[in-house]
Amino acid sequence: MPQAVTACVLIIGNEILSGRTQDVNLNHLATTLGEWGVQVKHARVIPDDVDTIVDTVNETRAQFDYVFTTGGIGPTHDDITAQCIAKAFDVPLIQHPDIEARIRQRPAPDDIMASRLLMARVPTGASLIDNPTGGPQGFYIGNVYVMAGIPMIMQGMLSSLKGALRSGPVVRSRSIRAYMGESQIAQALGEIQDKFPEVDVGSYPFFRESRYGTNLVIRGTDPATIEATAQAIMAAVTAAGETPEDLGEE
Amino acid sequence: MPQAVTACVLIIGNEILSGRTQDVNLNHLATTLGEWGVQVKHARVIPDDVDTIVDTVNETRAQFDYVFTTGGIGPTHDDITAQCIAKAFDVPLIQHPDIEARIRQRPAPDDIMASRLLMARVPTGASLIDNPTGGPQGFYIGNVYVMAGIPMIMQGMLSSLKGALRSGPVVRSRSIRAYMGESQIAQALGEIQDKFPEVDVGSYPFFRESRYGTNLVIRGTDPATIEATAQAIMAAVTAAGETPEDLGEE
Known part of the structure; x- marks a missing residue:
């Protein structure tokens, strides 16, 4: 029998831990990945804190075949996931030309464009996860897949990974x-x-x-x-x- | 300024990780504890697996002022939380007379009563958490609070802790x-x-x-x-x- 393929989900965001927002991403990820033969075995909800994110990513990516993160990839100061993943992998953060191109399709004044371009930051060596809703893409590096926190966008990004993940027996x-x-x-x-x-x-x-x-x-x-x-x-x-x-x- | 009082929530149950059940307990715990001056800083969703539960309880109870668990305290073979907490604290599991008394209030044939009495098991040294819905109580030992997974029962147990926890500044x-x-x-x-x-x-x-x-x-x-x-x-x-x-x- 082929071996199980396992995953850990990291829900990143103060708003879940404060109770302001009810998470629904874990449930969607568990169901969808399960159908694809990837078993979610563990999940963590962690705050927007650099050390916590870096340590958690490094701990879990060593323990599970895949790590999927949601949240913290927007254009504001509290969106720190990309820089934390870069730090976890000890590689520089770069501006990805394909994400930049997509962002520049929609014109904006310089200061607003500068903020939007923060969403183009990915760790060096990352590949993109398509975003069928038309916004900036997510990315993956090693076995860590980084997606948006907004459920509709996360679901779109996840759907683009269909057939692209290693799979084991379906439970x-x-x-x-x-x-x-x-x-x-x-x-x-x-x-x-x-x-x-x-x-x-x-x-x-x-x-x-x-x-x-x-x-x-x-x-x-x-x-x-x-x-x-x-x-x-x-x-x-x-x-x-x-x-x-x-x-x-x- | 008084120091923050922190908490970690452990959601125990395969049914959350499989996507069969949408967790709502974290949100209720975060909101309610937050109002009481206890800040939920971390949450984990873990499977019904002895080693995982024991290790997670021991890791998190050392890091946070409080740990609250939900799930796995019913009468069936997959309800292993009480025995795992006892193992984590390295103390024997006993049958608590007060929980036993409550369970025996409702008569049942011997074999069914034997199963129901499994819900009276607590680690030696544990104190009880009242269950206002009338069913078997939860318990706490050290800084670890063990509650039911069914939201209505968990919420009742939590409400009985009002005023009983150490509190810090309210966020x-x-x-x-x-x-x-x-x-x-x-x-x-x-x-x-x-x-x-x-x-x-x-x-x-x-x-x-x-x-x-x-x-x-x-x-x-x-x-x-x-x-x-x-x-x-x-x-x-x-x-x-x-x-x-x-x-x-x-």
């Missing part, structure tokens, strides 16, 4: 719903997990339309093992006197 | 909206940031009702400095030919 998930408490199924579930160690069996309680229930989620790479685990779980729910609802892949 | 935020691109204000904003280094000036572009704009956010602990910075920003927006909209504290 599929299969869900079964049971209107019963977690404790009612806990013991059987533990035994099923022991019997099928190649998959992860997760249990997620919910409360919906005045009823308690549990979503039982199987995650794994081998369809046959997932199916066998699903059958075992449905049998256990039935044995406990409830009717399992097969939600299929979701 | 206040003040927002000004300007219907202009970031680049138009970038230079002036950088100068204002240099002039008022005690506050953080952030710039967040948006697109709303077919108009581009930028929210300019000042964050700091001293009301007079925040006010002076706000006045400087509004003057800069006016000088650039736009009308600033003072959104006040938000």
Whole structure:
């Protein structure tokens, strides 16, 4: 079986840590990369602070196959991601001619253009990530991919990477719903997990339309093992006197 | 000035990293703790894996005044947070009599009760965090606070900690909206940031009702400095030919 390809997501921005902004980028990255065979195994939310960003990038790029960052690549003083990545890789920051060309397509007075050109800065040796929304591109250097924080722009940049990343086995998930408490199924579930160690069996309680229930989620790479685990779980729910609802892949 | 009190949030759960579930706990924790004078400076999302949880807890509890975890304290095999915290503190896991008493209030057959009692496990020396929703309590040991992953329950547990945490200066935020691109204000904003280094000036572009704009956010602990910075920003927006909209504290 091919080896898993792993990723770490770094959400860079004081506004997430202050609670001002609800992050939605991690969820989109996890879902999309997962479909491409890249498993997000870790994420960090860190402030706009040079030392923190540099140290975190260097720590995580050594641990995971890919690191994806979002945030901090705009034209203002608090946009410090590009310079931090350059520092992490110990290379000079340059103005990339292709990003510059795109920025200059839209004329502006000198002082405004000077600010906009800050978005053309990339570490020496970086390659570009296209920005289908038409704005300045993102970039990657080594295994670190640097994208915008605005969700619409980040999603556009990510979409341009489709097919360009190394991929491993795709983790599929299969869900079964049971209107019963977690404790009612806990013991059987533990035994099923022991019997099928190649998959992860997760249990997620919910409360919906005045009823308690549990979503039982199987995650794994081998369809046959997932199916066998699903059958075992449905049998256990039935044995406990409830009717399992097969939600299929979701 | 009293020293800042800092916190790290650990979101524990494969379901967040797979993209199946959108985390909302970090945002609630950041906002609520911020109001209490505890600044969330860092967050990590980590999988249900013993070594990862133990190492992350030990690394972060040494770096921050508080660590708050969410997730992994239910009754099933994938709920491993309590045992990981015990391992991180190198103390035995015990069954807490107060949690046990609460669980036994609701009768159940032996096997289901056995599963439910797994939620009574805490590290030796832990104290309880009340659970106003009526379910099993959370706990804390040292500076590590362990709470449920289900948002409604986590929020209830957190609310019971009001007034119980050490607190530092509260970071206040003040927002000004300007219907202009970031680049138009970038230079002036950088100068204002240099002039008022005690506050953080952030710039967040948006697109709303077919108009581009930028929210300019000042964050700091001293009301007079925040006010002076706000006045400087509004003057800069006016000088650039736009009308600033003072959104006040938000």
